[in-house]
Amino acid sequence: MEKGKISSLQMAMLMYPTIVATAILSVPGITATYAKQDLWLSPILASLIGFVTVYIAYKLHKLYPEQTVIQFSEQILGQFAGKVLGFLFLFFYIQTTGHMIRAYSEFIVGSFLFKTPISAIIVSMTLLCAFAVHGGLEVVGRVAQLFFPVFVIPIILLILLLIPDFEIGNILPILERGIMPPIKGAIVLSGWFAEFFLIIFLFPFLSDRRKGMKYGMITVVVAMMTLVVVNLVVFFVLGITTASQNYPLMNVSRYISYADFFENLESIVMAVWIIGAFVKASLFYYVTVLGTAQWLNLSDYRPIIWPIGILIVQFSFWSLPSTMALARFDFEAFPLWGLLTQTLIPLFLLLIAVARKRKQTGSKTS
Secondary structure, eight states, X not given: XXXXXXXXXXXXXXXXXXXXXXXXXXXXXXXXXXXXGGTTHHHHHHHHHHHHHHHHHHHHHHHSTTOOHHHHHHHHHOHHHHHHHHHHHHHHHHHHHHHHHHHHHHHHHHHXXXXXXXXXXXXXXXXXXXXXXXXXXXXXXHHHHHHHHHHHHHHHHHHHHHGGGOOGGGGOSTTTTOSHHHHHHHHHHHHHHGGGGGGGGTGGGBSSGGGHHHHHHHHHHHHHHHHHHHHHHHHHHHGGGGGGOSSHHHHHHTTOEETTTEEOTHHHHHHHHHHHHHHHHHHHHHHHHHHHHHHTTOSOSGGGHHHHHHHHHHHHHHTOOSHHHHHHIIIIIHHXXXXXXXXXXXXXXXXXXXXXXXXXXXXXXX
């Protein structure tokens, strides 16, 4: 079905913007709501979910090296239960892709293109991702590799330019209210780190599979460090008002001004967001299309790219009637929904698979 191959490094370049792109804009405000000045601790605690998720995905891959979770679920649970679980995964990824593109569109319309219909932004992004997905995994991987420097360098530039506006004392006193506020912030953030389970769809197509877990773990570390730094930068500039901002990083970028000439750098944040959202939406779109084709036992996933695209556009509207509903979903539902679907259920699958393997081994030796 998928003939293309990518390297473990390309996988890492795919996963990094997938986790970071949507997080850097909203996560500082979300974690500050719970953790206040200790918001920088929340990504460190939440990264534990990322490490566990990568480990679970790699162990499942070792047991079923040529299959994705849609395929080996039927071997672990049986055909009927496996199909039901596969449908749950596919529903989750279609819904999440729709929500992601809706969040991207809300940001673009709310911050820059005020008079543009949001439907035009949603359809254009979905169409662009569909073309990338049609090219296959190699195209998606090369796109991520091409855009990776364009995604990372503006973030570094933005942080360096904000250094004169830092108020380091904003993070004091540390752990004034104990460890529970950062833990609450980490629970909200864990939904993003649980998305590392996407690598279960990429492992079978790696040209250097032995490096898969290594690069997966490295990506978790780099994503965690990025979110820690972004949280600190935002809080150094905005202080306690961070919690009241929908897009704190966007507001922080407006503080940059050098010689009354080098200023109004919101375009940098916009560029980072567009590139990261495109890579993330393309990967989710690809995973959804590939998984659906495997669930339906099709020989090729390309014929269903456009029908799935229509579903993604519909889901971006159906369950999100307003911007407030989108924010409430990211704040309340997504962390638990994502953690359940991408970490806890795979852990359950791994335990059953290991138990079955041991039982089969015991029966053979006896």
